[in-house]
Amino acid sequence: MDIILLGPPGAGKGTQAQRLQAKRGMIQLSTGDMLREAVAKGSPVGLKAKAVMEAGKLVNDAIVSALIGERLDSAAAHGAIFDGFPRTGHQAEALEILLGERGRKIDYVIELAVDEEALVDRITGRFTCANCGAPYHDTFHVPKAAGTCDICGEHEFKRRPDDNEATVRERMAEYRAKTAPILPIYEAKGLVRRVDGMASVDAVAKAIDDILDSPAA
Ligand code: AP5
Numbered sequence: 605m606d607i608i609l610l611g612p613p614g615a616g617k618g619t620q621a622q623r624l625q626a627k628r629g630m631i632q633l634s635t636g637d638m639l640r641e642a643v644a645k646g647s648p649v650g651l652k653a654k655a656v657m658e659a660g661k662l663v664n665d666a667i668v669s670a671l672i673g674e675r676l677d678s679a680a681a682h683g684a685i686f687d688g689f690p691r692t693g694h695q696a697e698a699l700e701i702l703l704g705e706r707g708r709k710i711d712y713v714i715e716l717a718v719d720e721e722a723l724v725d726r727i728t729g730r731f732t733c734a735n736c737g738a739p740y741h742d743t744f745h746v747p748k749a750a751g752t753c754d755i756c757g758e759h760e761f762k763r764r765p766d767d768n769e770a771t772v773r774e775r776m777a778e779y780r781a782k783t784a785p786i787l788p789i790y791e792a793k794g795l796v797r798r799v800d801g802m803a804s805v806d807a808v809a810k811a812i813d814d815i816l817d818s819p820a821a
Contacts, residue, residue, distance in 0.1 A: 605683040611716030612779040614723035621687040631679035634687040660774030669698035713790040716801030734760035
């Protein structure tokens, strides 16, 4: 099964994708993670993407579609969770072609419906362990011992450069202008399932499980 998680920045796409990966063996394909890796390595893609990401704008369609194409076969066995892709009509078309070439198709588009104002707090407060990547939040999820990762004991943490309020608002504007308009394409195909993304992480995970385990799935 190949599914898309769709929602604005901070809706919980990455959180739910990691849960699905751990539970079902599906593969999370996050273009945001791929681009951050490219930036960290200083690769040609990273050099092109860095300033665009820091401004909260969308990276070129051809670049992100190529990143997905390179990794699609890794998710052939148990399916892919597309996290942050597609984000434009061109990317949606590219994905359909890439999957079609492999005899695959999108089974569900799970829309995480959220309140954008609440998301600004979610995003600007988040940080991760610099060693193992465990996620934390200034208000909602602090380490049990201040300054020490619960999982690996690391003392260094990091924040994304695009997680400041001004950039988050730009990312949300990009979502409204370029990504939300692809929803009707998938709605017309009967693929969209809406989940309340403001519920707890566990409740959102259960709602997604119920969809994927439904008899029609
Ligand atoms: P990307 O990395 O995809 O970022 P994003 O879409 O802005 O999404 P986030 O990672 O910020 O949020 P999320 O929905 O995954 O939420 P999360 O689970 O982390 O993209 C970054 C940039 O890369 C883009 O701006 C663009 O420049 C570029 N890019 C990427 N893909 C591209 C593409 N296809 N085309 C062009 N450019 C592209 O959760 C957020 C926080 O909330 C966490 O702290 C989490 O713990 C918490 N949380 C999650 N769920 C809940 C819940 N139910 N209740 C309470 N807290 C919760």
